[in-house]
Amino acid sequence: MPPRRARATPTRVTLLVVLLSATVLVAARLAYEAHVAARAERVTAERALRDYAAMAAWEFRSEARKRLEGEALRALGTVIVGLAPSPYEPPLPLPALAAASEGAFPCARGEADSARILARLDLRSGASAVHPPTVSPAAQQAVLGALARAGRALPVPEAPWRVDFVDVTGTRRAVVMGVRFARLGTPLAVYAITVCPSAVELTIPTSVMREHRLLPAVTAGPAPNDSLLAVRLVRQDGAEVLRLGTDDGAGYRAAAEWSDAALSIQVALRRDAAGRLAVGVPARSNVALLVGLLALTAALGAVALVQIRREHELARLRADFTSSVSHELRTPLAQILLFGETLSLGRARTPREARQAAETIVQEARRLMQMVDNILHFARARRGAAPLQLATLPLGDIVREVASGFAPLAEAAGGTLTCTVTGAPWVRADAGAIRQVLLNLLDNALKYGAPARGIRVEAWREGDDAIVRVDDAGDGVPVQDRARIWLPYVRLTSGGAGARGGSGLGLAVVQELAIAMHGRVWVDDGSRGGAAFHVALPLAVASGVDSPDRVA
Secondary structure (H helix, E strand, O other): OHHHHHHHHHHHHHHHHHHHHHHHHHHHHHHHHHHHHHHHHHHHHHHHHHHHHHHHHHHHHHHHHHHHHHHHHHHHHHHHOOOEOOOOOOOOOHHHHHHHOOOOOOOOOOOOOOOOOEEEEEOOOOOEEEEOOOOOHHHHHHHHHHHHHHHHHOOOOOOOEEEEEEEEOOEEEEEEEEEEEEHHHOEEEEEEEEEOOHHHHHHHHHHHHHHOOOOOHHHHOOOOHHHHEEEEEEEOOOOEEEEEOOOOOOOEEEEEEEHHHOEEEEEEEOHHHHOOOOOOOOOOOOHHHHHHHHHHHHHHHHHHHHHHHHHHHHHHHHHHHHHHHHHHHHHHHHHHHHHHHHHHOOOOOOHHHHHHHHHHHHHHHHHHHHHHHHHHHHHHHHHOOOOOOOEEEEHHHHHHHHHHHHHHHHHHOOOOEEEEEOOOEEEEEOHHHHHHHHHHHHHHHHHHOOHHHOEEEEEEEEOOEEEEEEEOOOOOOOHHHOOHHHOOOOOOOOHHHHOOOOOOOHHHHHHHHHHHOOOEEEEEEOOOOOEEEEEEEEEEEEOOOOOOOOOO
């Protein structure tokens, strides 16, 4: 039977690992296949949605250019429509052109346009003219400069107009220019009219967005453009001119360059509009769910393995604890038995030897009782049983009492114990728990702290706490182990700390009892190179005066 039970645990562990691994692999395979299918479907749908955005951008640019051309023909139609019958045709008077262009390029609502300038550059003679004649020289220079650039560009008769933007005495203006051609494509003169920029950048794009369908009706249905799309017009310097509709950051975007107005048209398809299109919204992937299932399965497997490992570790710790406690109990029991037999059989040769034997029995019995108390305190704390009875206590008296009782043990080990209490602090605590805490810390210092160099126990007030410190001159506690030593069954194995045995419960009981009394514990470097263990307990009543006391 025992061999079967010994083999049963590895068999269960192996079976559990195999089943968990198979579950993880199946979940991973399902997640991968779902990811591949969803990704292919999503890529196709997103490509189609971006194509719709590109179609809308192209349609917006085409319609805006068509409307801009219509306004250019209204403004300059008398000079750019048709060809001059003779290359010697006289230039058109600018007042006549001003009358013919009345009403073209209306400004955006609320913007006045009382500063229109008309200009002409005769490409045959180089003569120029500006209307009205009251225009400032700087304004004339700006407009004529635009005319000169248009003349050098030499547009063809099929596209005899263009739009430019210039700074006219600190005001940005749009300049609509057209070239008068004669037969055989000979350019005769360039005419220009300045209009407010909003007529090009705002009025025309707004009318396109409001009146012209940018997506096919069979796809988008009767929905208005601004419910499907967001359009931004951006200048070449990156400044945003106009925003139509709301961009919700769906990511389906496209752009088209509107060179006639020196603008970039940026179109974004709205997220909620994708569901109205024939292609539909990219399907929501179940990958997240499957990945979650995979992660949950892996987590459950990891938890199971960790629990199994902890079970084995706990079993090992319990075995070590049992062995250690058995050894720790055996030593004082052997001493008690030895010296008890010496007294009972009358083998003590002198009264002094009899007294030493009795003292040894008492000391070992106290040590045995302390070990049993540690085990009982730890077990009760873990079960939450037998809560502490908190009362207002003079901490200094308890520290002196425990130090006085422990001093003979320190002397028997060849050392000394010094006790100093400053300020007579009073605390709200349990007397038995304080004694157990102090005994455990003193016993720890006696085992690991080079008692020949002395042990110091001190108590004082600090802020709202009473502090008890047990300082030894041993090897100290490494920084990386200062949090671990408060765990149950932990015994350090490096340096001098590993030279002595122990149950591994002493410091764990100290921490449990301190927390139960609303206090805290910590360890740092001692004043003589060893370890200094601190216990902080909340003050109850501060009374008395400084009264240092020493017990050697």
